Each structure stands twice: as structure tokens, then as C-alpha cells.
Amino acid sequence: MSKRTFPRVERLRDSLLATESEICHERALIVTESYQENEGLPVVIKRAKALAKVLAEMTIFIHPDELIVGHQSSKRRSPPVFPEMCVEWIERELDEFETRKHNRLKVSEETKKALRSILPYWKGRTVYDRFLTMRPAPVARAVSFGLIANTHEKNALGHVALNYKKVLEMGFRGIKREIDDALSKLNIASPDYLPRYEFLHAASIVCDAIIGFAERYAKLARELAAREADPTRKQELLQIGEVCARVPANPARTFHEALQSLWFAHLIPWIEDNGYSITPGRIDQYLYPYYKADRERGAPKEELQELLECLWIKFSEVLRVDDKAVAEISSGYPLGQNVALGGLLPDGTDGTNELSFMCLEAQAHIRLLQPNLTVRLHAGTPDDFLKAAVQVISLGNGMPQLLNDEIIIPSLVRRGIPVEEARDYIPVGCDEITVEGTWGRCNGGYLNFAKVLELTLNNGRCLLTGEKLGLETGDRFGTFAELMAAYHRQLEHAVGIQAAAANITDQIHAELAPCPTVSLLVSGCIEKGRDVTGGGARYNFTGPVGVGSGTVGDSLAAIKKLVYEEGAVSLDDIIQAIRQNFIGHEPLRQMLINRAPKFGCDVDYVDDLVIEITDSFFDQVEKHTNPRGGAFIPALYSVTAQAGLGRLSAATPDGRRERTPLSDGISPSNGMDLAGPTAALKSVCKVDLVRATNGVIFNLRFSPSVLSEEDGLDKIAQFLRTFVDLGGFHIQFNIISTETLKEAQQNPEAHRGLVVRVAGYSAFFVELCKEVQDSIIARTEQSFA
Template sequence: MTRPTRWQKMEETSGRVKKLRHELINTTPEICTDRAILISKSYEETLSQPYILRRAYALEKILLNMGIYIHEGELIVGNLAEKLRGAPVYPEYAVDFVLNELDTFNLREADKFIISEKNKEILRQILPKWQGNTVKDAAYQLFPSQAKEASQDLICILTTLRSGVGHMIIDYKYGIDNGLLGIIKEIETLMENLDIQDPSYATKKEYYLAVIIVCKAAIAFANRFADLAQSLADSEEDPTRKKELLTIAKNCQKVPAYPAETFWEALQSFWFIHLILQLESNGHSVSPGRFDQYIYPYLKGPLEKKDEDQEFFKELIDCLWVKFNDINKVRDKVNSIAFGGYPMFQNLIVGGQTAEGECAVNELSYMCLSATERVGLPQPSLSARWYYGSPETFLSRCCEVASFGTGMPAFYNDEILIPIMLQQGYTLQEARDYAVVGCAEATVPGVSETWLPGGFLNLTKMIELTIFNGHDHVMNKQYQFKTGEVECLETFEEFKEAYFEQLSYYLKQHVACTNILDSVHGSLVPTLFESVFIHNCLENGKTSLQGGAKYNFTSPNAVSLANTADSLAAIKKFIYEDKTITWAELKVALMNNFNNAEQLRQRLLNLAPKYGNDDAYVDAIAREVVERFSKEIQKYSNPRGGKYQFGLYSISCHVLLADKVGATPDGRKQEMLLADGGVSCAQGRDKNGVTAMLKSVANLDQFKSSGAALLNVKLAPSFLKDEKGLSNFASIIKSYFMLKGQHIQFNVVDAAMLRDAQKNPEKYPLLVVRVAGFSVLFNCIDRMLQEDIIMRTEYQTL
């Protein structure tokens, strides 16, 4: 029996959802100015107020005055900006890039934004007033010179220099089940019980006053939509739509102020809370977390009674799935390459275990999978948890959905991630309740401020700096830190130690910048609304960015592990063991990008062991790099009293950083990309099949990379053409997880289709691909990132 295609599955959604989806993907994102205007006015009006109250009044002004709309046919309402797919401006974080790019946002190859001349003029009037008063300005004044230099030259990437922290999974259940009015009463009680002898009395009281302001503003924001829906209903002639609008009005009058009672109310309450988090701060990766656990109680009764329209429940979920794709963010040019394709990383995870250790799979878990299949858009970024007790039917359904090529769900392994959570200090019940935030970063919802956007370090650049003794021949620049001339390093162990000294030095610079940013965010842009739903913040009387959360981590990420391991393996083999290449020969070849040295490049490329082929020679090197990074990172603490951890994933930083790294000893030329993912192999170098590749990756001690260990795999659609193929697919996942792999995700698309999509983009408006820990519309990413996905090894068989 022939399996249906992805396109056929997408026809199974309702006409309403098809229309909403069509309008969304055919809308060019626009930069909107409401938020920038309103926050600027608020800050001018509250100059004499304590800073935390200024933040509260600013969010209040935004929620009470920004433009709102209800799109025709919508069932879940609430907008981030004045236009569909619009992106607000957040001047408190940075204004330089907006002012510099106002006339070029629409000229970008990817992540384009249009902006009207009127709005350009508004921003040219408003934004200069913020100069010297932003997060970026404050941090730059404090950065040590060498650390700032490393950041500016992209040896290290700081992801929170011009934007919010994001990367949160709040306790949505707390908000939906209790309602904001109930939470306000709790806050008022805490405030009444403050001890006037407590030295922190004043700061705690200011905090409580501030969170009450934002909670009341959130209720008023929802009421504005209730009024709008009522107004639209009054003039609506279609009786069906009129009834819908009246229900929307009733829902928005009730939630999130009061506890939700129906499934529709729960979804609307969730959306308002989720939306306001992103109006407060523009940090991405605001993730729904275990949606199937906290929303299911509102669906379970109606499903059991079977007296309500089951198809309508599906339509509600589909409408919410479309809404996720309305959330957008404008990034500076550099970060639009590092985060290509307008990704917002709203990770929603299903399955796994309950806090008590029972199977957590329920009917909503399956409905979420089906919604992703039907709607076919990149957000939410759907993930699935697996453990030994997972139902085979659940894994099979996950595989079936993934086989349609959206790159979702990504798969996560409870058998390693729960022990990692325990290793970090979470209780067993908390650990079992982990979810994934952003790309691939496991955390526990509602109790954690993990600062997972701890930036990125370019591991392969440090190979170059070791070989050339701190000289960057790409930029023709000498850095202060040197590890000696390589010709004086007599053994591979000595060279390797020199490399780890470079790594240690630049990690130190990166931590210095990150900790400064951590402090600046806590003092200048505390996220009040977020802190209401992060446990211990209310009790401690401070936001999560100020250390109020129960658990506090910071997690930088390592980019290009595969190129690093392959380069070290080539150096070990050819220079130190075989002695068939001299340092002089290699340095000349690298400086000249292998011009007139193609034969040497081919030797490096084809005769040295390559990570991803179950070759112990190079796999041991990759493992050691991970272990040394882990050992080094554990030396550091953050300003919130927490420890550092690290992750192995790249987003699309491997594209951004590629031409910042010269030719490398693995045979890569400067213009070639670095390896994608985090623990993935360099493109096309895994020659021995998928099993060998998985064994190489599993050889890494993934307990060490507690921030993430992201693995991309590309399968040919023919691999999954029948039930046997789907069974083999499930076997790949289980085999890797039994080897203690953390995470695995799949692109199921053939290179021929992608090439055709490059030539004829109009034929593929809904072609979704997996980049790293996120999926995007193929037409929304630049040519280099498209090429990266095409060049990845495409497995045809086991």
C-alpha cells in the first residue's frame, strides 16, 4: 500500500486553517514600531521611579496601548506586532544595528524585513535617544579589552548582547490552572508578610509591586481582545462566525484572569501568557515545554464523553499551531546568518515519563503529532521523549510524522537526560519532568534560569590560532595570547596541550563577557512577567535574571567539533606519526587556502581518519575534546550563584563562522562550511553508513555535554517508503539511544527536490527542512545554508 505524501497530509486540515496558513506564508515580515514608541514614552514618564518599576510600567503601557487585531477566521487570538508576522523593536537591548540597517533590511538574501518610510522616520527619531542606555552599551563599557576583541572577531559569539535572554520554559500549568487574579492574591499576601527588619524589604516590596502591575496589565490586555471580539461580533452577519466571536470574547474576558475550565479557554490562556513573555523581552526560545501534560486535563473529559465535536478540538490545535508561526524577531545581520530562517525555537515536547515515573503518553500527545503533520509549518518545534517504557505505537507514530520531512519531531532520550538532570542537582521528580528549550537543551520547566543562550565558541578557529601562534591569517591580525611556535612542539601531546591552552584562554574571555551580560540583563532588563511563573522568584522577591530561580546555570556552546577532531587526527597522523608532512608545508598550504597544494589537501581529506566512521583513532580525539571542554567549563560560576555547563550545537553558526576560519588541516578550504549540528559529522565525510556514524557519535561521553548534544541525520525518502522502512527508522533511534545518545533528528528529503526548490522556489512555498535544533521554510534561508543541508550525507539504507 502506498503511503500518503506530506502534501496530501496537509490537505487534511480544515479550510479555515488552510486559509490562515496561506495568508501567513505569503506575508513578508515587517518591522513594526508600536512597542518602540510605547516603551520610549514610558521610560521618559518614569525617570524618577526605581528601575524595576520602570520595567513594569513599560510593559503595562505596551499591553494597554499597542495595536491589536483579530484575523479573519482566527479561534485563538493575540498578536505580537501590528502586522501578521511582524516583529517589534526592543530598543532597551540595542539600537545600533536597527539604525544602521533601516535601509537594507529588505535587501537581505534571507530573513528579510520590510519597513515603511513612515516607520523608518519614527525609528530615526526615537532610537538615538536610547544610545548609551542599552544592554549592549552597558556591557561594552565593562568588557575587558581582550574579551571584547574575541567577541568582535567572532572567535566567541555573544547571543544576548543585542537581545533578551529568552530560553525559558515557565510553569504554564500554574498560570492556566490558577489564573492571574489568584496569583495576584498570593503576591499580595507575600507583600503583606514582609518583615520590615529584613534588609531586602525595600527591593522585595518594589518587586512585588512590579509583578502585580504586570499581572494586572496582562488581564487588561486580554480584556482588550474581549472588547474587540464583541465589537466584531456585533457587526458580523455570518451566524457561525458571530457565535465564534462571542465565545472568543467570553474566553478573553475570563482567561488568563481566572482559571481555565474548557479546552478552548486553556489554549487561549496559554497563548496570552506565551505571547506576553515575548512582548516583555525579545529573547527567543520561549518554549511551551510539556504541553501534552498540562493541557491534557482540559481535553480528557470531553474526549471521554464523546459528546463534543472531536474535529473542532483538532481545529483549535491547528489554529494554535499556525499562531506559533506569527511570532517573529528582527535580528542584526550577523545573527540573521547565525540564526537563519526566522527561527523562534518554540520547543513543544510530548511523551516521556510523568514525575512519578509512569508513561506520560496520552491522547493529546498523538494530537500534537498529527497537528504538526497537518499544518506543516516550522513552529512549534515539536520534540518527543523516549524511554524503555515508551509504547511502540507512540514511537511508530513519531517516526511516521518525521518521515514526512518537516524535521519533526526531534527525539530525546530519557535514559541519559534524566540522569543528567540528577547530576545537575534536580530532584528525581523534577528530573523526570524535564523538557527541551530552544534547539536541543534539556531543562526542568518552571524552576530553572539556565541562561542557555550562553553563546558559541569556535573550536576550529583555535586550531588555526594554535598552528600560527595566535596569529589570525584570515584577518592578518596577531592576538596577544600565544602558545609557541608549533615547530617547537615535539610530540602530538604537546601540540594538543597547546590547543587546549588556546581553548582555555578563549573560554575564559567568553565567560568574562557572558557574566557581565548576565549582570547587566539582571539590572537593566529584569523579566518580571516571566518570574511570576518561575518557582522561588516570588518567595525570594526577585526575578529569575536576578537569581530568583531555584536552579541557575549558564551554558555556552561549542561549534565544529567534527572539524576539530578531524584536524587533530590529520596532524597526529601526518606530522607526528608518519612524518610525511612538515609544519612548514602545512602552514604554507593553509595560508594559501590549498592553492597549488591540492594533492596535499586530498591526502588530508581522504587518507586521515574522519569522525563519523566508527574509527577509534579519531573518535577518541573527539571524546577527549569534549572531556577537556567539560573539565574547563566546570571552573566557572555565574552571577546568579549557579554553575556553568556546556552544549554541543551550532544553530546555523557554522555558516556564519565558516569564512572566519581559514583552511584547516582536515582538508577543508576556507570557503567551505564547518560541520553542522553539534555532534554531527562534517558534511559528506561519514562513509561507512548510518550505524558506523551513530557508534562514533555515541562514543562521546554525552553526560559531559549537559547543555545539549545535537545530532542531525539525513535520510532519503526512499528509505521510508514502506512499513519496513518505518520499522528500520524506529530501530535507528532505539539503537542510538541504547548507546546513550542524547538526541537525534532527521531531514527526510532528497537532494534533487532541494535543488529544484532552489531553481523554482515558487513551487515549494511549504517545503520545510531541519537546520539544527529547528526547522525552517527552505525558501527563507540563504544559499549557503541551503547548500549545507544539501551536502549532508543522505543515507539510503541501514
């Protein structure tokens, strides 16, 4: 697979990397003005009019060399601000963005002045302000002291796979006709007439606004063409103008039109809301008819590959701005624009096609952070496609990640999804699993398993602060079974708090932040006349995430073995040592590290404890429902929450020191999976991953020496076949040496292009904070020796 791309794409990539990311204030001012103009209107119509005003007035531009056009804000890779969600950070943090630890951004004095000017209007009106007034005290304490985190009270929900195929086939004029038909069928005597009318009217406003936005680009392209001296570029601009005049208003006819229509449909939800993980999905499937038709008309494959790579660049132009607390959980800009390739089709056959290989080629050429590329595997995945995916992984940016259809499809069927729809699943964000027509809190916030253990050992109180966060379950346990019973009670209580936070946020979003653009492209909303935030989707899940299972499994194994079986140390001694962060207790710490078995080594003794922890979490999560009429479904991943939650956690009985990262995802604790990659995989696959429908992350790091072996790529491919056979859910690799990572940490300027896999997403290593860098360095460097 060639690493060389097209000269145009190289220029676009180089110029993007040279662009300094800067906060844009334009959207914030326009939205504020629109809200002030439309104070008395229903909120969904107010939201639609605000978006329409933004799309009509925001600065637009076409970058040199672009063939696919459309930008999120007034500058390239420049995140807009969403004051309707939260302005508290503007007052508190605006002067710190250029120097803070995570996700630094430039902020001009003009932008600071503009954002501060709108503060008086928004104070008391935002989603976050409403959350602060509604959340009960247990939720506030749980967030403050690290029991739960990031319940999306400061931003939109996102985490959705939209029906872009509908846009390609119908265009927004066709979708507007569908809305008009739904409006004509409303019964004015129905008790829900008014909210349904308001939603459908808002959806109609948005359709017109999107069409007008594309027409602005068509006009701009023609104007630029009129001034262009270079005949080749002049023709390209005229073609762009023609395409934008056609789509996304109308159905796409060509591959170029399909790519441009997809991009507008994908971009505008990022302008409407600041949710994470709006996902392109299975583009090799829904774009393939347009590619095939162009090829049959004689279009050169290279020309179509170049167009595809121009789209690939666009995904990395999208950016978000978050406050420090959210940025700590999401270090490295994990935007989660997940593109999934291959996998089963609804009829059960393999979906790999020529476009699947071309997308891998695009990733090999461009190697940026977005899209978040996924390859779906199953027992019948073609060998050549699997080997092509492994070749791309070997290039070193941690993509694609791999998902297992053989586990995920039954997991969705278990949740009531018809098997044909389940086979067409789409990973959003990191790898939260969804099907088209689903809306919900795929990321329902993070729950800290290590803090639950801390509360268990300290009668419901935080060991760092003494704050009461949990139940009074005692701190004297005559047997290990009594300790585990207390842990399960604390976990049940913690999940209840997490569910309360998620449901409060759901209610606030329905009240203050409906999403008419997203709703247009989620099946069920137009038919029901209801926004996604109000339960309009066909499926409405909430997905709480458990963090630190490896840390807690190792800790419980140490207690069980050394306290209750061997009597080598008392539980009081361990609790005293962790209270003091093992200072003065290093011999005990070494005993905990070296004499107890560790998760990730295929040892049932400790693996069974991780199974017990995760089964208990699954049981508690599945008891809850949400205001949209949907169920709670669990997940085991962490993004970078293992660092943020670790910073709020005391030392743990596995020997981990206080305020250091927890284990990430379902992965073993860093440096503890010393029995080789297959043993680590076997430990992970013992967990009932079918129940973790909302997603699982399993990280491995391989030594580059595996690639120096003659059959190195074949060994990785065979390992992935084993992953499928054993029932893994998700797996991803970094293939990079410890020495390289340490050198990059010491000399970042020489390694600015070094990309690593973090936790379900990739990031530039030197842009990560030191804690996350250290946690990646600490991962075991595996080999097949």
C-alpha cells in the first residue's frame, strides 16, 4: 500500500497541520442576537431560527486546492462557541486556553472581548445553569469528588449516526416534502398537535437554511472562478459551484455530488450543536453506488480516490472547545467521527467492496486524527481486506481499530434490535454501538470503579477528603464475601446517582436544546413529530460507562489472596497504607504488586473478580430507564477518563499511588499484562462482553520488532482472527517503542507528527498531557516471541 498521496491532498494536509487552532466567536454572537430577536418563540423554533441565521451570516470561504467545500466557522480548524450550553467557563477560563494542560487553543483579544460581551444575556439561561438548579446534592458531590464524570451537562449530546443515505437519495428538498406531508396530516384537535407542529415547522426552517448555505458556497465558487487566472483551478471552481447548486438540495447523481452532499449534511450538525461523535458511519456502503456508477461511466479510479481524500481531510478540520474539566476527560480532541468499513450486510453477506479498500488507502495516505477509522471483522472477512487493514495499522497512527461482528450483532439483538438492522450497526465516537434511527446518551457519563472500592473500604467516605459519597456499609469485613457484598451495594448506589445525572441532563436538553437538524436524519422523528431529545427516535438508549475494572480487579485479588487466604497482611494495614499513599509502606506496596495475580495474564483467580465487578455493573445499569422511553445499556471504555478520575482517587490495593491513572477501558492495568498478547486477550474475552452493548475498549501496544519479522503482518492478522474466534468486542494497537515515546516526551518539537492510539481515538502524542503520555508509555510492549 502506497504512502504517497496526490500533490493536492499533500498540500491540503500540510496547510492544515500548519494551521494554528483558534477559538471563533462568530457563531456565539449570531446565536445570541437570534435568541434576543425571538424571545417569545417555542424553543425548537428558536433553535431552528438561530441555526438559519448562522448559516446565512457566518463567514464562508473556499481554501486553495479544495474540491469538497464547507467549514465549521470563520477559519480552518477553528472551533465555534455554543453559549446556549454553558458560558461559565468563559468568565473563568478564557485567559487560560493558550497555556492550559489539555487541548490548548489560541484566543485573540477580539474574541475575548466578543465572548465577554454576551455573558450578561446568557447567565441563568444555559443548559449548565439549568443543570445546577436541578441536580440533587448526591449528584453534585459525586461529580466534585470523582465518583462520576462528564454527564454532558455543559454540551449537546451528539453520539449519533445520521441517515446520510437519505440525504443522498432524497436531498433536503425531498425531506422537506416529507415534512410538509406530515404537517398536512396533523389533527388540530389532537392533544399533542402543538408540539408536533412546532417541531415539524422547525425542521422545515432547517431544510431551507441548509439549502441556502450550500447556495452561498455555489455563489462564492462562481465568484472565485471569475477572478481565477489559472484555467485548471478556474474549471475546478466552476465545477464546485455546479455541485453546490445541485446538492444537498437535490439527490446526488455522481460521486463528487455524493461526497459534497454528505459533507454538508455531516458538517451542519457540528454547527448546530457542540456534541461529540456525529458519525459518518458505513460510507463504503452508502457511497458505493455513486462510485460504481462513475466508474461505469469511465471516470478514472485515481480521480475518484483524490476526491475521497479531499473529503478525508475535511474530517480533521472539525474541532470543539471545552472547559478544562471536560478537556481533561477528552484530551487530544477525540471528536469521534467514526467511519466503519467492511462487516456484514443486512442479508448476512460480507460487505467489503472496492471502496472499502480505497478508504484504507486514504487513511494510509493522510494519517491524521479524523475520521476515527474502524474495520468490522467477522468469521468470513476476506483475507486480503484483513491484511490491508493490518498494513495500515503498521504505518503507526493506531487506526483502524477493529470490531467483532460475531459479538456485537448478538449484543444488539439482545437489546431488541432486529437482526437485519443489527448487522448494519455503526460505531459512533470511540466505539459506542448504534444502528441508524437511534438517539441517546451513548456516553451516559463515566463511573469510577476505583472510587466505589474506596467507598467500600472507608464506610462510604472518600479516602482523600472524608466526604460522604456512598452508603455506610462498614469498614470491618470478616470474610472476603462480606467485602464483596459491600462493594456491590456501593456500586448499586453509585449507578443510581449516575442514572439520575444522565436523566436530569436528558430532561434539560429536551427543554432547552432540541436538535432539529439531527432530528431530520434520525428515523422516527418526522413520523412522530418529535425531536430526538424528546424521544422522537425509534430507539432511545442511555449508555453509562464503567472505568477502572482492571485496577479494581487487581486490588480485590490482592486483598483476597494476601488478607483472607494467606494472612500475610491485615485489611487495616492495607487501608492505612493507601491513606498515606504508601509513604513509609513501600515493602507492603511491593508485596501487593508482586505477590498477587494480575488481570491480563489469563489467570482465572483474578479474571473471575473482573467478571464479578463488570457483571454487577451490568446488572445495576440495566435496571434503569430514561425519560425518552429507552433503556440503559452499559459500556466499558474510558477515552481519557482513567486519568481524570484517577486524579480524584486515592491509592488502591493493587499498589497504584493516589491521583495516578486507573486502568483504561477493559484493558489490564498498565505494565501488568506480562504473559503476552494472547493471554491478555483471553482474560478480556472472559468478561461477558455481549452485555456491554454500548462499547468496549481494549488497548495493546506492540513492539516495532513485530514488523521486522518476515511474517510479522501475518502474525498480527492471525492474532485478529483469534480475537474474532475468542469473542473479543474491540481491539486496537499502537506499534511503537517505549524509547520513541520517551524521546517524543523529552523532545516534542522533533515529534510533532507522532500519532498514537489513546482510548478509542488517536491523538498527536505531544499534544497530550503528561499523565496521558505516561499512561501510554506504561503500557506493556508486547511481541509474539
